[in-house]
Amino acid sequence: MLKRRIIPCLDIDQGRVVKGVNFKGIREVGDHIELAKRYENEGADELVFLDISATVERRKTRTQLVNRVAKELSIPFTVGGGIATVNEAKEVIDNGADKVGVNSAAVRNPLLVTQIAERLGAQCVVLSLDIAETNSGYRLAVKGGRELTNIDALEFIANAESLGAGELLLTSIGKDGTRSGFDIKLLREAGVRTKLPIIASGGAGVIEHFTEVYQQTKVTAALAASIFHNQEISINQLKESCKRQDIPVRSL
């Protein structure tokens, strides 16, 4: 039986792990390799690294990051953050990442997804979308959730597979950092529009939020950052709770 995945996310700024609340008020939490190893040993199924540094040195620091992580980890990991060209995506994969996350650049230019998939395979393209609920429905946001677009999020999701995406990482901006649970409504709406695996993101606060999202939606994975970084819940505990409710998860 295919397991539901639990994915800690590490936001990295110039080599340090940080975590924002509602994408603002960024707070530093520690060394990324140390944290990544801890998650691997606790039973994390995959890891996501989001490079949020916006320096001219970004490409170089990202390559160094990927290299180091690849040497230390033996579970799959995704690297995203500011990837705007096929060459940048290739650099990330060549240095040892399994998947590359594309966000703002792919929203502006969806063909980027197609080009990366043609070059590196759809299995490594994680289309990462920041979604806000507005009076006129769900809209995509770019630039780390700071800039709202007029693009209909659900339509974009419906087209994602034909563009070449292999997986969707859907972050609810309204839920992110609130610790009030995943955006069940959004994830359900998304789930009926695509056959792609969906990673739920934004809003995890307690263990029950994970069991709820697995039971009430078809997402194959759930992602969280601060509740893991602050050691409020351990991945092990989380998996035990899932097992008690017959949600298939991987044990070590």
Add this chain to the structure above:
Amino acid sequence: MIAIIDYGVGNLASVRNMIKKAGGKAKISSDPEVLASAEKLILPGVGAFGVGMANLRERGLDTLIKERAAAGVKILGICLGAQLLTDYSEENDCEGLGLIPAKTIRFDVADQGLKVPHMGWNNIQVSQSDHPLLQNIQANPRYYFVHSYYMKCDDQADELCSCDYGHSFSAGIAKGHVAGMQFHPEKSHVVGLKVMGNFLSW
């Protein structure tokens, strides 16, 4: 020395890192001389079957792999690399290396509500527990898979282990000293490390 065949597809660094963790030494190369002198070969890879075969042919590596197989060199294919060892794939309607009598077939599981690719951690059932590559593997271990096509052996006796996704399929196959694993041992944490260690001592 183990050589990891570089033919322009996929994530080779992880395979090398896992070999290192298992206590071995591996070199990533596309140089026919280096590959021909290796004690063992790993054919990794992700992506489309047709591209993989074309890339091997362009570099003359299809012939080299067949020659080394005939010379008795142990070969391990991983994911697409494993599928390339079979006779044929429905993906791109393409002939493979033909080193293991098997075919590569598209998952047709949408009517069961299952997503393709089969992506994530899934259990395997060991069919040949005495095979050197599967020594000391715990019961029903979980491995990391990412694939849209699966391998089916002509002769069930060539199946090392199986997995279930909509139906049972071969997760590992072998003929003589040529073996292929559909899952990624290099991404499967401690149980993956075990398989890599077994390959080193095979």
